[in-house]
Amino acid sequence: MTNAMKLLGTPLLMGTLLVAAILTFFALGVGNPVPWLLTLVLFATPFYSKWRENEHFVVWRDEYSVGIAEMDDDHRKLLNLINHLQTAIHYQTGEKFEQEALDELMTYTRYHFQREEALMQQYGYPDLEVHQKLHQEMVxxxxxxxxxxxxxxxxxxxxxxxxxxxxxxxHINGTDKEYSAFILQKTHFV
Ligand SMILES: [Fe+2]
Ligand SMILES: [Fe+2]
Structure with a gap:
């Protein structure tokens, strides 16, 4: 679907539904369910459209927290960069924006993995190698x-x-919580 079609899609559909609803009200009368059904679909269309748009984006939730502020900050930043990339896709912002969004996400992912591994090493996390391997496989x-x-x-x-x-x-919501639980226990933060 082209960018113009995407932008026009919902208003065009709503315009068609509006005309169809008016015409069927005149042709079939208010006692007929068809125009009412069309009206219902007409009002539901913008909500459905917004929901479809939002399902590609990620929203930070408190349950994602690993309990270590600097790692949570990194994870928030990574989710923002994912949303940045989804914006490039959804709004077809062009190759330059796509490349930048993708490069920034990959660069920050590598940077975060290094920081996380250094933290695990600092606290003697016993499963560091396993975690490190998961990072390497992902990259x-x-x-x-x-x-x-x-x-x-x-x-x-x-x-x-x-x-x-x-x-x-x-990963943030699962594996990362394993090392953070170890570190938090070791530092008596919990
Ligand atoms: Fe992480
Ligand atoms: Fe990790």
Whole structure:
């Protein structure tokens, strides 16, 4: 779907529904359910459209917190960068914006992994190597997706963004909580 079609899609559909509802009210009368049904769909359309738009974006939730402020800040920043990338996809902002959003997300992901691994090392986390391997695998998978994007262009971008979004959200909300629980216990923060 082109950018113009995307932008026009909802107003065009609402305009059509409005005309159809008015015409059917005149043709079938207020006692007939069809015009009422069309009116209902007409009012529901903008909410559905907004919901479809938002489902690609990630919202930070308190339950994502690992209890260590600097790591939470990194994770928030990563989710913001994912949303930045989703904006590039959803609004088809062009190749330059796509590349920048993707590069920034990959760069920050690597930076965050280094910080996290250094923290685990500092506190003697026993599963550091396992965690480190997960990070390395993710970077390798993500690089393969990015390579795919570089050869196929825009049509491959949604796959990259979905992979990064799902991996990061699951990792932040699962595996990362294992090292943070260890560190918090060790430092008597809990
Ligand atoms: Fe993390
Ligand atoms: Fe991690």
């Amino acid at each position: 390798a998978d993500a690089e393969a997706f990015v390579k795919d994007y570089r050869s196929k262009g825009y049509k491959a971008l949604a796959g990259v963004a979905d992979y990064l979004k799902n991996w990061l959200v699951n």
